[in-house]
Amino acid sequence: MNVLLSNIQRFSLQDGPGIRTTVFLKGCWLKCPWCSNPENIKTCLEEYVWGNEIKVFGFEMSIDELEKEILKDKKYYGDKGGVTYSGGEALLQIKSLEPMLKSLKEKRINQCIETSLYAPKENLEMACKYIDEYIVDAKILIEKSAKDIIGGELSIYLDNIKYLANHNNSIVLRVPLVNPYTVSEQNLFEIRKLVEEYQIAKIEIFRVHNLGEKKYSVLGRTQDVGLIIGEKAIEEIREYLGKEKVRVICI
Amino acid sequence: MKELVKKSRLFQYVRYVRYINIRYGRTHLKGKWVFLIMSLFKVRVYSKDDRFVKLLDEAYLDDNLLYQNKFFYYSIDPFKTTQKINGIIGNMSIDYGKVTDSSLNSLKENCNDKQIEIIDAIRKYANRIAAFLERKGSGDFDMAVQSYYNICDCKAANFQDAIQRILFINQIIWQCGHRLVGLGRLDKVLYPYYRNDLDSGALSEAKVRDMLREFLLTLHYDYWFKGDALSGDTGQIIILGGLNKEKEYEYNELTEIFIDLVKDLNKPDPKILLRVSSKMPRKLMVKALNCVKTGIGSPLFANDDVIIPALVQYGYKKEDACNYVTSACWEPMISGKSSEQNNCQKINYAMPLAEIIKNSYSYKISSYDELKEIYYMNLKEYIHGQVKRIYTRKYQEAPVLSVFTERINKEDISENTAIYNDYGVTTVGLSNVVNSFLVLKKLVWDTNEYTFDAIIKACITDYTGNDLLREKIKSMCNLFWGTDNEEVISLTNEILEKANLFIDQCQNRFSLKIKIGLSSPDYIAEGKKTGATPDGRKKGEPLGVHISSEGGRAYTEIINFASAVNTGGRNINGNVVDLMVSPGFIENNFDKFVDFMMISMEVGYFEMQMNVVSSKVLIDAKRHPEKFPNLIVRVWGFSAYFNELPEEYKDILIERALDNERAA
Ligand code: SF4
Numbered sequence: 001m002n003v004l005l006s007n008i009q010r011f012s013l014q015d016g017p018g019i020r021t022t023v024f025l026k027g028c029w030l031k032c033p034w035c036s037n038p039e040n041i042k043t044c045l046e047e048y049v050w051g052n053e054i055k056v057f058g059f060e061m062s063i064d065e066l067e068k069e070i071l072k073d074k075k076y077y078g079d080k081g082g083v084t085y086s087g088g089e090a091l092l093q094i095k096s097l098e099p100m101l102k103s104l105k106e107k108r109i110n111q112c113i114e115t116s117l118y119a120p121k122e123n124l125e126m127a128c129k130y131i132d133e134y135i136v137d138a139k140i141l142i143e144k145s146a147k148d149i150i151g152g153e154l155s156i157y158l159d160n161i162k163y164l165a166n167h168n169n170s171i172v173l174r175v176p177l178v179n180p181y182t183v184s185e186q187n188l189f190e191i192r193k194l195v196e197e198y199q200i201a202k203i204e205i206f207r208v209h210n211l212g213e214k215k216y217s218v219l220g221r222t223q224d225v226g227l228i229i230g231e232k233a234i235e236e237i238r239e240y241l242g243k244e245k246v247r248v249i250c251i
Numbered sequence: 252m253k254e255l256v257k258k259s260r261l262f263q264y265v266r267y268v269r270y271i272n273i274r275y276g277r278t279h280l281k282g283k284w285v286f287l288i289m290s291l292f293k294v295r296v297y298s299k300d301d302r303f304v305k306l307l308d309e310a311y312l313d314d315n316l317l318y319q320n321k322f323f324y325y326s327i328d329p330f331k332t333t334q335k336i337n338g339i340i341g342n343m344s345i346d347y348g349k350v351t352d353s354s355l356n357s358l359k360e361n362c363n364d365k366q367i368e369i370i371d372a373i374r375k376y377a378n379r380i381a382a383f384l385e386r387k388g389s390g391d392f393d394m395a396v397q398s399y400y401n402i403c404d405c406k407a408a409n410f411q412d413a414i415q416r417i418l419f420i421n422q423i424i425w426q427c428g429h430r431l432v433g434l435g436r437l438d439k440v441l442y443p444y445y446r447n448d449l450d451s452g453a454l455s456e457a458k459v460r461d462m463l464r465e466f467l468l469t470l471h472y473d474y475w476f477k478g479d480a481l482s483g484d485t486g487q488i489i490i491l492g493g494l495n496k497e498k499e500y501e502y503n504e505l506t507e508i509f510i511d512l513v514k515d516l517n518k519p520d521p522k523i524l525l526r527v528s529s530k531m532p533r534k535l536m537v538k539a540l541n542c543v544k545t546g547i548g549s550p551l552f553a554n555d556d557v558i559i560p561a562l563v564q565y566g567y568k569k570e571d572a573c574n575y576v577t578s579a580c581w582e583p584m585i586s587g588k589s590s591e592q593n594n595c596q597k598i599n600y601a602m603p604l605a606e607i608i609k610n611s612y613s614y615k616i617s618s619y620d621e622l623k624e625i626y627y628m629n630l631k632e633y634i635h636g637q638v639k640r641i642y643t644r645k646y647q648e649a650p651v652l653s654v655f656t657e658r659i660n661k662e663d664i665s666e667n668t669a670i671y672n673d674y675g676v677t678t679v680g681l682s683n684v685v686n687s688f689l690v691l692k693k694l695v696w697d698t699n700e701y702t703f704d705a706i707i708k709a710c711i712t713d714y715t716g717n718d719l720l721r722e723k724i725k726s727m728c729n730l731f732w733g734t735d736n737e738e739v740i741s742l743t744n745e746i747l748e749k750a751n752l753f754i755d756q757c758q759n760r761f762s763l764k765i766k767i768g769l770s771s772p773d774y775i776a777e778g779k780k781t782g783a784t785p786d787g788r789k790k791g792e793p794l795g796v797h798i799s800s801e802g803g804r805a806y807t808e809i810i811n812f813a814s815a816v817n818t819g820g821r822n823i824n825g826n827v828v829d830l831m832v833s834p835g836f837i838e839n840n841f842d843k844f845v846d847f848m849m850i851s852m853e854v855g856y857f858e859m860q861m862n863v864v865s866s867k868v869l870i871d872a873k874r875h876p877e878k879f880p881n882l883i884v885r886v887w888g889f890s891a892y893f894n895e896l897p898e899e900y901k902d903i904l905i906e907r908a909l910d911n912e913r914a915a
Contacts, residue, residue: 010805011847013840019807019847052719072735073807076850250839 001096002060006040006088010073014251016112016133016172018081021070026058028089029118031151032139033224034178036212040088048218057219063100070104082110082132091119094127101130114174117160118152124160128167135172135204136161139182141190149181165198172202175241178226183237192241203246205237298334303427303650304372306331310426312383316472317392322411322462324384324395325418325469329476333428337647340665342486342578342594344433345655346587348440350420351413355403358654363661369650373423374403380419410444410454414466420655421470427651430479431486431579434470434521435586438491438505445505456504463505464512470521477520479579480772481900483891485520486579490586492535493526494555496573500530507538513549514542519883519890524577525550526558529852536848544837546863548885551581551827552848553858557814558583561823561857565766567671580888581770581825581858582675588657590649590664593675593766593824596641597773600746601680601794603629604687605782611707619692622703626684627749634753638765641674673764675824677771678750679778682732682795685743686786689731690724710783713790724787729802732795735811744817751820768824769816770797770858772887775899793903796887797829801910806830806847814855826857827888831911834865860885866908869893873901 004026012022027043028035039046039057046057061069070083083104085097090113094101104111112133117124140146146154164171175191177183195203208225216223238246297306313326349358355370362370381399384392397408398415407413417434424432448454470487477485491509492502506525513523525539539550562572562583576586582593606629607614616622646665658668694701701720709717731739754765771777774796783790798813800806813828837844851859862885872879872893882893884904893901 011807013843019843019850051722053722072811073805075854076807076847078846078850081846 001063003063003093003096004058005061006058008069014249015084015086015114016135018078019076020081020084021073022084022086025085025087025090025093027092028087030116034176034208034226036208038212038219038221039215050218063097067100067103077109080110082112084112084114086114089116089119091115091123091127094123098126105130117157121160121163124163133170134164134168135174138173138175138191138194140187141194142187171200172204173200175203175205176208177205177229178208179229181226188240195241201245203241204249205246206249206251295331296334302333303369306333306426307372307376312380316469317387320465320469321391322465323415323418323469324380324392325422327422327425327473327476337645339428340590340646340649340652341430341432342592343584343590344435344576344586345652347417347435349587349655350416351407351440354405361661362654366650366654370654377402407444410448411462413441413444414462418469423651429652433486433488433576433579435576436490438503438509441505442503460508463508467512467516467521471518474520481886481891482895483519484889487521488577488579489521489523490576491523491525494528494559494573496570500528502535510538510542514545517547517881519892522890523550524553526555527552527852528555533845533849536845540837540845543861544863546834547883548862548890551858551860554852554856556852557818557855557857561819564819565823581827582768583823585671588670590656590669591671591673591675594677595644595674596637596676597771598634598637598676598678599680599777599781600678601683601781601784603633604684604784608707608710609782616703619696622691630749631753634750635757638754638757673766676765676767677824678767678769679771679774679796680794681746681769683784683786683788684746685739686728686731687784688742690727690785706785710785713783721787728786733798733801733804733809733812735808740812740815747817747822754821766821766824769826797827799829800831803911810851810854810856818857828856828859830861831907832861832863833912834863864908866905866912869905869908
C-alpha cells in the first residue's frame with residue numbers, strides 16, 4: 001500500500017509530546033488563505049519550476065518503508081514521543097495507513113494526529129482505534145465564514161469533534177491566530193464555547209508566519225496571513241480562553 | 252593608552268618571533284636575521300644546553316596582574332623563549348594532581364639529573380617571585396608568597412595554594428615554549444582541597460567562586476600570546492566529570508561551579524569539556540546546556556559510554572582509560588601518563604581520489620568496484636607515505652613536562668618514556684570521498700544517467716559550465732554522508748577499515764602505535780591543495796570535517812550515523828559531531844533537547860560540540876565587527892572571537908548557519 005507524502009520531518013519537537021517524527025500527508029479539503037504548507041493541499045504530485053529545473057512536490061512511499069523510517073528514531077521517542085501524522089489533512093489517507101497504525105500500536109509507539117477534522121467520519125472512527133493523541137485545529141467556527149473563507153462545511157467539523165470528545169480525552173486544541181479571520185470576537189466566543197462544552201484542557205495558539213511565501217510563488221498563489229497581532233492582543237486571547245490552559249507556541 | 256599601543260605592537264613582533272622559531276629555528280637563514288634584529292628589542296632565545304634553567308633564571312616578572320588580581324600571581328615573559336631544535340612536545344595535558352598533592356622535591360626521586368636541575372631552577376624562580384611579591388608589599392598576596400616558598404617542600408596546604416601552584420607550573424610550561432597544554436581534570440584535582448576548606452570554615456562557597464573566577468581570567472589574560480594556529484587555539488581545556496573504574500558517574504560541586512563560571516564570564520578561553528554518560532544526572536546536563544545555549548561553544552561533550560570501552564579495546568589499561576583527558580581539543584589521552592602526540596600528521600582522504608581524477612586517462616574504470624579498488628590502491632600508498640613521515644619526527648627534550656609525567660624510567664619523555672607514547676593522526680575529507688563514491692555509483696552505474704568520463708571531466712574543468720550537474724550532485728549528497736542510510740554507513744566503515752589496515756601494514760617495523768580520528772583542523776589548508784571532487788566540491792574549497800549537520804539533517808539522524816560509524820580499532824583519535832543550532836532552538840524546546848542529549852549518549856556518539864548562532868548575527872558581525880566585540884564561535888575544537896578569525900573561516904560559519912536555517 002502506498003501513501004502520498006510531502007515530507008517526513010524527524011526530530012520534530014512541536015507536534016505533540018516528546019521527540020517525534022512528523023509525517024506530512026498530502027491532500028486537504030480546505031483552502032485556508034494562511035496555510036503555510038500550500039504544497040500539501042492537492043491530492044496529487046505537483047510539478048513546479050525551480051531555476052532551470054522542473055521539480056515535484058510530493059512523493060509516494062509504501063507504508064512498510066514509512067514504518068521503517070519512523071522506527072529509525074525509536075530510541076529517542078521514550079515513553080512520550082512517537083510519530084505525528086500531519087498534512088494536509090492526515091485523516092484523508094488514514095485508511096491506507098491502517099496496517100502500519102496497527103503495527104506501530106503493537107510496538108507501543110505513541111501516535112498522534114494533527115487534524116482539521118474536515119474528513120469523512122468513518123476515517124476518524126478508524127483512526128480512533130490506534131491514535132493516542134489528537135491535535136485538533138480550531139479555525140473558523142462560524143458557519144458562513146467557514147464556508148466562505150476556508151471552504152469548509154462546519155457541520156462536518158462539529159460532528160467529528162463531538163465524536164472524538166466522546167471517544168478520546170486527549171485533545172489539544174490548536175488555534176492559528178489570523179487577524180481578523182480567527183480572532184474576531186464572535187469566533188473567539190465560539191472557540192471558548194467549544195472548549196467549555198468538551199472540557200478541553202489544553203490549547204495551543206500560534207502566530208501564522210509567511211515563511212511559505214516562496215512555495216506560494218512557485219505554485220502561482222498568494223498567501224494571506226492577516227494583520228499583525230501584537231503581544232498584548234495575544235495575552236488578551238490567552239486570558240479569554242483560560243490562561244492556565246493556553247500555551248503560545250512557535251511553529 | 253600610548254603605552255598600551257606600543258606594547259601591543261611589540262607583542263606582535265614577539266608573536267612573529269615565536270612563529271619563525273617554531274617554523275624554522277634559528278639556524279634557518281630567515282630565522283637568523285629575525286633573531287638578530289629581535290635581540291635589539293631585548294628578545295632572547297635560549298639555545299644552550301642549560302637553556303631551560305637560564306630561561307627561568309632570567310624571565311622577567313610582570314606586575315600587571317598584581318593590580319588586577321586579589322588572590323593569584325601569574326606572569327609569562329613573552330620576550331624570552333627557548334630555541335626550537337626539534338619538535339617541541341605539546342598538545343597534551345599534565346596531571347596537575349602531581350603539582351598539588353606532592354612537593355616538587357618528592358618528585359625528584361624519579362628524575363634524572365637534568366630534571367633535578369629543572370626542579371631546582373623552579374625553586375629558584377619561585378623564591379624570586381616570592382621575594383618580588385614581598386617587595387611589592389601587597390598584603391593581599393601573603394598566601395601566594397607562602398605558596399611560592401613552599402612548593403618544593405610541602406604539598407598544597409589549601410584550596411588557594413593548590414590553585415596558585417597550578418598557575419605557577421602552567422606559567423612555566425608556557426614559558427618553556429610548550430604549546431596547547433591542557434589543564435586536565437581540575438574538578439577532581441581540586442575537590443579534596445575545596446572540601447577541606449569548606450568543612451573547616453576557612454572558605455565560603457562565594458569565595459571559592461571568586462577564586463575560580465580569577466583563576467579562569469588569569470589563564471585567559473595572555474590570550475593573544477597563547478593562541479597557536481589561530482587566535483583562540485590555546486589548548487587550555489579543563490576536563491570535567493566522568494565515569495570511574497566502577498562505572499559510576501563522578502562529579503562534584505566544582506564541576507558545576509566551573510560550568511557556571513564559564514557561562515557567566517563569556518570568554519572563549521579557557522574552554523571546558525564535560526565527560527558525559529547516560530549515567531549522569533539530568534540536572535548536570537541541564538546546567539551544561541544552559542552554558543552551551545549562550546553560544547559560547549563550550550562545553551564539548553565526550554561520551555564516556557563509548558570512549559572508555561574504545562580506549563580499553565585499543566590497549567589502554569582500564570583504570571587509565573577511566574582517567575582520560577584530551578589533547579588541546581578532542582583527542583583522548585591519559586592524564587599524567589601520556590606524552591602522546593595526537594596531532595602529528597594528517598590524512599586527507601580526498602587526496603588519493605583527486606589524484607585518480609587528475610590521472611584518469613591512465614586508469615580504465617568500468618565499475619563501481621573497480622573504482623573502489625583503484626582508490627584503495629592509491630590510499631594505501633598515500634597512507635604509507637604519511638605514516639613514514641611520522642616516524643622520522645624527532646622531539647627535543649622536555650624536562651618540565653617529564654617531571655610531571657609518569658614514566659617507565661627516569662629519562663625524558665622525548666625518548667618515549669611515558670607510559671603511553673602513541674601517535675595520533677587527524678583526518679579530513681572522508682565525507683567528500685563517501686559522497687563522491689555514492690554520486691558516481693548512482694549517476695554512472697545505477698542509473699546510467701552520466702558516463703564516468705563526463706563526471707571526471709566536470710571535475711577536471713572544475714565544474715565550469717556544469718552548474719546544473721553540480722547542483723544536482725549537491726542535492727543528492729544531502730541523502731548521503733551523515734544520514735542513517737545503511738549503504739552510507741557501510742561504505743564509511745569500509746574506508747575506515749581499509750585505513751586501519753594500511754596503517755597496520757606500516758606498523759610491523761615500529762613499536763609506537765598510531766591512532767586516527769575523524770576530526771581535524773586542516774579542512775581549509777588541505778582543501779586548498781585538493782582538486783575538485785565528484786561530490787560537487789570545487790577545487791580549493793574546504794574539505795569535510797567532523798560529522799557535521801548539513802542540509803538540515805535532523806539531529807537524531809546525525810547521531811544515529813555517528814553512532815554507527817566505527818569508532819573502535821584505531822579510530823579513537825577524536826570523532827566530533829558538530830551541530831549548528833539556531834539560537835532560541837534549545838531555549839524554546841529546552842526539556843525535549845535535554846531528553847535528546849540524554850538519549851543520544853545511549854545511542855552512542857563519541858563526542859559532540861555545538862555552535863549556537865544565527866547567520867544574521869554572523870553576517871552583521873562580518874560587516875560591522877565593531878558592533879560585536881564579544882561574539883564567540885566554535886571553530887574546530889576551540890572557541891574564538893569571531894572578529895579575530897580569518898575571513899574564510901567566517902565565511903564557512905556563515906554558510907553553515909544559512910544551510911541550517913534554510914532547512915528549518
Ligand atoms: S487545513 Fe491545514 S493544510 Fe488544509 S488548507 Fe488549512 S492550513 Fe492548509
